[in-house]
Amino acid sequence: MKTINWGIIGAGDVAEVKSGPAFNKVENSKLVAVMRRNATKAKDFAERHNVPFWYTSIEDLLENPEINAVYIATPPSTHLEIAKKCLQAKKFVYLEKPITLNYTEAKELKAFVSKNDTVVVAHYRRQLPAFLKVKELIDSNAIGKISFADITILQSKENKIITKTEANWRLNPKISGGGYFNDIAPHQIDLLLYYFGEIETAKGFAKSSQNNGVHELVNGIIDFKNGIQFRGIWNFNASEKDTKDVCKIYGEKGTITFSFYDEKVVLSTNEKEEIFDFENPVNIQKPMIVATVNYFLGKGKNPCDLENGVTVMKVIDAFTK
Missing domain, CATH: 3.40.50.720 (NAD(P)-binding Rossmann-like Domain)
Incomplete structure (x- = not known):
């Protein structure tokens, strides 16, 4: 070929x-x-x-x-x-x-x-410049030994980060698997795997206000085999003024902060703060x-093999089931 x-x-x-x-x-x-x-x-x-x-x-x-x-x-x-x-x-x-x-x-x-x-x-975010920069900073030991990472995704019902469709199938669990969380969380969980490696344990809690399988509030924790821990919360019922989209990685020398829907990475240490700006391609x-x-x-090599996708689904089910 x-x-x-x-x-x-x-x-x-x-x-x-x-x-x-x-x-x-x-x-x-x-x-x-x-x-x-x-x-x-x-x-x-x-x-x-x-x-x-x-x-x-x-x-x-x-x-x-x-x-x-x-x-x-x-x-x-x-x-x-x-x-x-x-x-x-x-x-x-x-x-x-x-x-x-x-x-x-x-x-x-x-x-x-x-x-x-x-x-x-x-899981295309693995190849976007901002997330590659995060990987580079982690691999270069820019913040020293990493202890934990934190994700906060707060979105209102009128959120603008998720593609809208005529039938809005993302809110039908029989089609989507569980609402907006199942739609966007694979990207975030996959990046955690990309950055931190194999998982030891994943646990979580999820709330569906209408008992229909659409998880509007999801709280999850992960213990990675290398000792790094993670906590994350996804809320799709937040007020418009409280919307938030941030991931922060904590190390012994400082932090790396970034967004999943922005193109900026912030490195903050005791010595300095650096801001890295990127531009995504039109066809992302x-x-x-x-x-x-x-x-x-x-x-x-395979940029994201099936095994990663399977692990992501295992974590999603652990957070929501």
């Missing part, structure tokens, strides 16, 4: 700007086809983005011999079934988060995948897609 020819299954809001256009902007990568159940919307996406083929059937897309990789951008309730079909068809898979509805499904997917890992999880998944294409072509 010299080129990764992509098919997108689920060319909706996420694929419109965040990811879709990037497949044609990456070297050795080409967007060949899109699939949506709604023919009008599938055709419209294909025409606007200059995609040669469009389909209303997963099977039809997978039968296209040009396609050797598939981006699964449907809601989580369909991820397991679609991923299996793609893998059976011998396609590489770039899988949106959360990878499945729950940890049980995640384990089933892991068992289905062959030894040759052909799945990359779209592009850096991750670059790394994914290189991996599929055998030119690099």
Whole structure:
């Protein structure tokens, strides 16, 4: 293979700007086809983005011999079934988060995948400049030995950090797995794994005011095998004036502070305070897609393998079940 020819299954809001256009902007990568159940919307996406083929059937897309990789951008309730079909068809898979509805499904997917890992999880923040800077500061011992990390995500019901859709499926647990928490927390938990390594124990508590499985308040703690501890709280019922989005990592020499929806990193030690500003690409998944294409072509390592996605689902279930 010299080129990764992509098919997108689920060319909706996420694929419109965040990811879709990037497949044609990456070297050795080409967007060949899109699939949506709604023919009008599938055709419209294909025409606007200059995609040669469009389909209303997963099977039809997978039968296209040009396609050797598939981006699964449907809601989580369909991820397991679609991923299996793609893998059976011998396609590489770039899988949106959360990878499945729950940890049980995640384990089933892991068992289905062959030894040759052909799945990359779209935890794209791993490849964005601000989060790479955090990793660099940690690895360079900028704040000395790290003791713990703290995440506070406070959002009102009118939050602006989560993609809105016509049907608002994110608030239907049968489709999303558990509300806004399940939608955004995979990114945050995955970065913790990226920064701190393997987990010893994860525990938590969750509240659903309507007893419908939509977790509006989630409180979680993690004990990492290297001794670093974590505590986090996610509240999607906060007042507008109290909205907050911050992660702070504490070390013996100082702190690293950053946001998940901003592009700034602050290093604060006894000697100095430094602020690092970054700018994300318009198609925010592009850096991750670059790394994914290189991996599929055998030119690099997996930027986020399925095992990481499974661990993220295990932590999410530990926090909410």
